[in-house]
Amino acid sequence: MIAREAVRVLVANWDGSYTVPSRRLYPHQWSWDSAFIAIGNARWSPRRARSELLSLFGAQWRDGRVPHIVFNPSVPDSAYFPGPEFWDVRAPSGSATSGIVQPPVHAIAAWQVHLAEPDTTFLRRLYPRLVAQQHFLRTARRSADGLMAIVHPWESGMDNSPAWDIPLAAVAPGPAGVARRDLTHVSPDERPTDRDYERYAALARAYRDTGYRRAGAFAVEDPLFNAAYGASESALAKIAAACGLDPAPHHAEAARVTAAMVEHLYDDGLFHSRDIDSGILLRSHSAAGLVPLILPDLPREIVNALTGTALDRFEIKRGLLPSFAPGTPEFDPVRYWRGPSWINLTWLVWHGLRHRRPDLAELLAEGMIRAVSTAGFREYFDPFTAEGHGCGDFSWSAALVLDILAQHGLDGVPTSLSQVGEELGSLAESDDVGHHVLA
Template sequence: MNPLESAAAAVLIGNWRGSYTVPAGGLYPHQWSWDSAFIAIGLRHLSPRRAQQELDTILSAQWADGRLPQIVFHSGRDDGYSPGASFWQSSSIPGSSAVQSAGLIQPPNHALAVLLVHEADAVASERRRFLERAYLRLVRWHEYLRTRRGGDEGLARIVHPWESGMDNSPYWDACLAGMTQTYDNDIPRPDLMHASPEQRPSNHEYGKYLYLAARYRDHGCDDADADFPFQFEDPAFNALWARSELALATIAELIGADPEPHRSEARRISTALEALWSEDLGCYVARNTLTGGLEEFRTVSGLVPLLLPSSPHTGDLLDLLRGPHFRLGQVAMVPSHDLTAATFDSARYWRGPSWFNIAWLIAEALFERGFTEEAERLSRNMDEGALAHDFPEYLDPYSFAPRGTRKFSWTAALSLDLSKRLEASRSARVAEEAEVAR
């Protein structure tokens, strides 16, 4: 192992909890849904068996309606995190999982992770029937998105900023500002014990977050509250859903099931995504489904559809990524928000800092589209930032200064994955040059 791979392995081993990995030991002491999928992608290089277990554990927390919960509280305690198990009280909600969990969800990147983990050791995966177990649960998860969260345009809607994975994105500003309701009780902020206030969402935002979570909980998490004040279609969420349908098609082929329904669903979602395209901004944006209005901000969420091979706007998105708004190759990784916007903040969470999971998604898209040089540059940029700063949660795009907590699991996992990708890329290039010289 090279120094990055050794250090990343140490983080992942340190954050392992017997059947799953916590995102970070202090700030995030439970199992998070999309974190586990990203973590498994890196874990497969250390132990395919452990990566399978990571995914088995999050998938086994599935609710009766098919949802995969945002957070699983394996200890049954709050453990210094808010809102925790005592807030959600999921055991009192019919159809919830046996283990206590949050009622919200997170972006559906799980099928992609399952496929990559299988490919890391297909023989052991087949022996353990990993794909068969995962496939049935993933189908139910995607069916939940289509039937319980599906809107008139065919996209899945989110009902909380946390469900986007990009908690305080500018997308949500107008909606939250227009809400008169807020959380009536004290707003606990144990997160501020692990990160500076200027790097986290504000108390004002948290008041709205907790109000929305409490209202959703008190309505039985049933997705039937027609007047719920926060309902959005998010481009990254839906792009990951479409991409995961493509992964499900491959999984279906491998286990002898029909792949065509998944390919058809991926095409349907990809087509529906065009309702979120902003010609003026040259990217995809979020839509408030209550008002029908588009949130005209350039954020990294609007770049994630680069992952879809059928996107009609690949050229536009690449131009945006390389231009003054995101400056690929000139700043740290990929900023979470438009560098030129008045709402840009280089330190605060999803309003400017560069995140490692999004860098991985963009690098993956660049590799697949054949932009190998840019993909490798982004991968090296990501690996250097991770190793230099003890695997931080995110980086200031200009100064490269670490932000948030350290020893962050998906930073370690995805940096490890890209290090392996760079190694394979170099080996392929050397082999090709040797063949030419022969």
């Protein structure tokens, strides 16, 4: 059964207080991975889901940023590049972390975890940390357009998307011969190129050398990142209300960023990124431009246009959402974020469609289930054949499929999934948590 296999993956990747994305390729804790993983874990172990988020926010910086990687001290530095020695920074908790962020989907995850098993104590513990995360983005990353900027492609979550080709071309690559660890686990044909990595390293090094304060040659308003920010404000409004606090400021901020996105990033049926330095709209065919469907106050005419684009340019009636539109010169069905279908990206669009176009949401749900049934819980999939690519036993693929199964009533998801976890050797209900869990 798919649900049982999904729990098996999550149990195997559990690391005491959080879940690694992949034992071999990604042996640490990743920021937005943990948010998606918590959503799925809530379907069978709410305690583990809460631990996932509390663990991540235990490594939050004083300025409110949530780093995109929290390093496991028991993993050798050489196991992943760039590792803790490259970033050379520690959170107040003492955890070694990276210095950049990822899309702020964590408030969305926290609310989903609460819905699975209501726990206002958990919400009250996490709420001020979530507010601090959003405050960091407003104060450190807000552009003149009123939108949040990313300063590295890794912050988008869609690392080597063709949407970044133009701004990345202006980045002088660093020294050749970056010590890549990914190619020992995954075919080079499925990963970013060496030149990409040289530019990534150069950007990260330059940002590090400013003390993680000033953007360098890459500063972009990304629709996925800003949609996550806006949707998180809407989720924070619900969290605030559940905690007996005023939700109005969160509603106002969600409405403000939605309006700014429509004004500055939307054109011709899709949202696009904007280069902050030049002011140029980076027109591309990235599926990131569909993610604003998660914004609850998006105008109806734009929802309709995005839905038409999803059907036409992205061919979602197949059931899988390509990360870049097929038929474009940049599209590649197997190379990382340049075309393959990802469960998390599809989940975000499904999340935005489920109350607006339940027929299309069901198509995407069935497509995700069909992909993992065919290829297992892979990192990403060919959007036409559903062939799996990247690493196997990938955590957010397993977690979000559990959520899809539960919400659509597919695969006969049992109400006793927690028992499945126990049978598989789970520590889900244990109080034995890791070293940087939020106190």
